[in-house]
Amino acid sequence: MIELRDVSVRYGSTVAVEGIDLDLPTGKIYGLLGRNGSGKTSLLSALASFRRPSSGTIRVDGRDAFENPAVMRQTCFIRDTLDTNESDKVHALLRFAGWMRPSWDADYAAKLLDLFEINPRKRASSLSRGQKSAVGVVLGLAARAPLTILDETYLGMDAVARAAFYRELLDDYLAHPRTIIMSTHLIEEVADLFERVIIIDRGRLLLHEETDELRGRGVTVTGPAAAVDQFVAGHTVLGEQSLGGVRAVTLDWRPDPAEVARGESAGLTFGPVGVQDMFIHLTGATR
Amino acid sequence: MAFDDRSPIYLQIADGIKNDVLSGALKEDEQVMSTNQYAAFYRINPATAAKGFAQLVDEGVLYKKRGIGMFVSPDAREKLRRERRERFFTEVVDPMLAEAKRIGIEVDEIVRHLGGAR
Numbered sequence: 001m002i003e004l005r006d007v008s009v010r011y012g013s014t015v016a017v018e019g020i021d022l023d024l025p026t027g028k029i030y031g032l033l034g035r036n037g038s039g040k041t042s043l044l045s046a047l048a049s050f051r052r053p054s055s056g057t058i059r060v061d062g063r064d065a066f067e068n069p070a071v072m073r074q075t076c077f078i079r080d081t082l083d084t085n086e087s088d089k090v091h092a093l094l095r096f097a098g099w100m101r102p103s104w105d106a107d108y109a110a111k112l113l114d115l116f117e118i119n120p121r122k123r124a125s126s127l128s129r130g131q132k133s134a135v136g137v138v139l140g141l142a143a144r145a146p147l148t149i150l151d152e153t154y155l156g157m158d159a160v161a162r163a164a165f166y167r168e169l170l171d172d173y174l175a176h177p178r179t180i181i182m183s184t185h186l187i188e189e190v191a192d193l194f195e196r197v198i199i200i201d202r203g204r205l206l207l208h209e210e211t212d213e214l215r216g217r218g219v220t221v222t223g224p225a226a227a228v229d230q231f232v233a234g235h236t237v238l239g240e241q242s243l244g245g246v247r248a249v250t251l252d253w254r255p256d257p258a259e260v261a262r263g264e265s266a267g268l269t270f271g272p273v274g275v276q277d278m279f280i281h282l283t284g285a286t287r
Numbered sequence: 288m289a290f291d292d293r294s295p296i297y298l299q300i301a302d303g304i305k306n307d308v309l310s311g312a313l314k315e316d317e318q319v320m321s322t323n324q325y326a327a328f329y330r331i332n333p334a335t336a337a338k339g340f341a342q343l344v345d346e347g348v349l350y351k352k353r354g355i356g357m358f359v360s361p362d363a364r365e366k367l368r369r370e371r372r373e374r375f376f377t378e379v380v381d382p383m384l385a386e387a388k389r390i391g392i393e394v395d396e397i398v399r400h401l402g403g404a405r
Contacts, residue, residue, distance in 0.1 A: 029332055167330070174323050174333060192296065195334040212295040212335055257378070265385055274292035 001025055002047070002147070002179070007056035009042040009203075016042035018203040019056070024181075024196075026061070026146070029173060031194035031211065032183040035283055039203040040183045041079070041151055047181065048077035048149050060147065073102070076145035078136040078153050086125035090118060090135060094142075101143050108172070109142035115164055129156030137165050141172050150182040166190055187276040191215075197275070201283045211275060218273035218281070219255060222248040227266045238273075238281035250281055296331060300339030305348060308363050309371070315361045319349060 002024040009017040017039040024030060034040045045051040046058060049065045049072060058065045065071045084093055090113070098104040113120055116134035118127070127135065136153045154162050170193055173180060184190055191197070191211055199206040207214075218238060221228055225247040236252040250273055255263065260270055273281070290296050307313040322340055326333035340357055343349040348363045360366075387397060 028334065170330060170332075171327060174327055192290070192331045192335075195332045211332070212297055212338070215292055215296060216294040216298075261377075261382070264382065272292035272294075277292075 001059075001061065003057075003059045004047070005057045005059075007043070007046060007053045007058060009039070009046055009051065010054040015203055017046065017053075017200075020200070020203075020205045022198065022205065022208060024179070026179045027177050028179060028195040029169075029193055030179075030181045031187070031191065031197045032181055032200070033185075033187060033197055033279055034183070034200040038200050038283075040200060042203075043200065044077065044079075044149050044151050044181065044183060048075050048147075050077055074146040075149070076101070076140055076143040076147070077149045077151070078140040079151045080133070080136070080153075080155055082124060082132060082136055082139070084124050086123070088124050089120070090122055090124065090127075091120035093124065093135065093139065094120065097139055097143060101145065103144040103146075105142050105144055108144075109138050112138040112142060112168065115168070116161060130158060130161060131156075133157045134161060134165075137168070141168060144172075144176050144178065146178050148178060148180045150180070152183050152185070154184065154186065162186070162189065166193060169193065187279055188274065191275040199279060199282060206282060214275050214278050216254060216272070218250060218252050218278055220248055220250045220271035220273055221263065221268055222246065222271065223263075223266070223268035227268055231263050231266065231268060238278075250277075252281075290329070290331070296335050297338035297342060300325070300329075300336060301342045301346075301348075304339070304343060305367055308348060308359055309367050311364070313359050315359050315364060317359050318355075319357050319359065321356055 002022070004020055004022040007017060007020045008015065020043065032040055032044065042051070046053045049058070049067065052066050060071045060075075063071055065075075082093070094106070094109050097109075098106055116131070116138070118131055118134055118138075124132070124135070133153055133155050134157060136150070140148055140150050140153060154165060157165065166189070169180070194211045196209065197211050197214060198208045221232055223246065225242060225245050228247040228249055232249050232251055237249055238252050239250040241248050255270070263270065290299050304313065304319065313319065319340075320328065322333050322336040325336040325340075329336070340349060344351060344357070347360055347366065349357045350360050351357050384394070387394070
C-alpha cells in the first residue's frame with residue numbers, strides 16, 4: 001500500500017500540491033489525470049521520493065519513502081528529461097540502469113529498443129523528442145520496478161509508437177504485475193488500461209476511483225428544451241448547450257433503463273459520456 | 288467486441304459473453320478465456336476483465352473450477368433465454384412501437400410486415 005497523508009508541495013509561495021490524502025493498493029495500473037499546472041509532476045516527484053513533501057507523509061508498504069534506499073531501489077520514476085547527461089549514449093544509459101536495478105531485464109530492454117527503432121549508439125542529445133520518450137519507456141518498463149512511475153512518457157511519440165508503448169505496458173504488466181502510475185493528457189487512448197484513475201485539479205485531489213465507475217457515470221440528454229429541463233430536474237448538471245429549441249445537458253447521473261425509456265417516450269435521446277469527457281466536465285466546470 | 292462509453296466495460300464484457308452463450312458460440316461446460324488472456328486480447332486492464340467474469344459467476348452464467356479456470360454453466364443458455372424473453376417486449380417491441388407511432392406507421396402495417404417473416 002502506498003499511503004499519502006496530507007501531502008503538500010510548495011515552491012516558495014506557490015502551492016503546487018495541497019493536502020492530498022491517497023491510499024493506493026499496490027499491483028494496479030493507475031492513471032493520474034489533471035490539467036496543465038494542476039500539480040501532477042510535483043505529486044509524482046513526491047511519490048517517487050525525488051522531492052520531499054513540504055508537509056505530510058508518504059509511506060510505501062509502511063516505510064517512510066524519502067531517502068530510504070530500500071524503497072528507492074524498488075521505485076522507478078521516468079520523467080521527460082530522462083535524468084541523464086545529454087552526451088551519454090543510449091547503450092550507456094541502459095547499462096547504468098542495469099547496474100542500479102536488480103530487476104533490470106537487459107534482453108527485454110534490447111527488444112524494446114528494437115521495437116522503437118532506436119540506435120543504442122546514438123547520444124541522448126541527438127534523439128528526437130519522440131525517441132527520447134521511447135527511451136524513457138524502455139527504461140521504465142525494463143526496470144520492472146515494483147513501483148513504476150511514468151510522467152507523460154509519450155511526448156512527441158507518434159500514434160504507432162504510442163500504440164506499441166501501450167501494448168508493451170499491458171503485456172509486461174500481465175507477465176510481471178506491479179504498481180504502475182502514469183500521468184497523461186491522452187485519456188481516451190489509454191483509459192482502458194487503467195484500473196483506477198486519480199484526478200487532481202489545482203493541486204487538490206478531485207477524485208480517485210475505478211476507471212470503470214467513471215465510464216457510464218454520466219449521461220447526455222438531448223431533446224426539446226422543456227422536456228429536457230423537466231427530466232433533468234434535481235440532478236447535477238455538468239454542462240449544457242442550447243440550439244434553437246433543442247437543449248443538450250450533460251449530467252453526473254446514470255439513469256436506469258426504466259428512466260431512459262420514460263425519457264425516450266418524451267422525445268429525449270441519451271448519449272454516453274466517456275472518461276475523457278467526464279474529466280473535461282469535472283475539471284473545466286469551475287473555471 | 289469493441290467497447291463503448293455507454294456503460295462500464297465490465298458490464299459490456301458480461302453482455303458479450305452472454306451473447307456468445309445464447310448464440311451457441313460458447314457451449315455449456317466449455318472453458319472461457321482466462322481474465323489475463325481476455326485482457327491481452329481486448330487491450331483492457333485485467334481487473335476490469337476479472338470484474339466482468341465475477342459478475343457472470345454471481346449470475347450463475349459461469350462457474351469456477353479451482354486452479355483450472357472458468358466454464359459455462361450447464362443451464363446458462365436456458366436461463367439467459369428465459370431472462371431475455373421476459374425483457375423482449377419491453378426492451379425491443381415497445382420502443383419499436385413508439386418509433387412507429389412517431390413516424391406514422393400503423394400497427395396493422397407492422398403486423399402485415401411480420402406476417403411476411405413467418
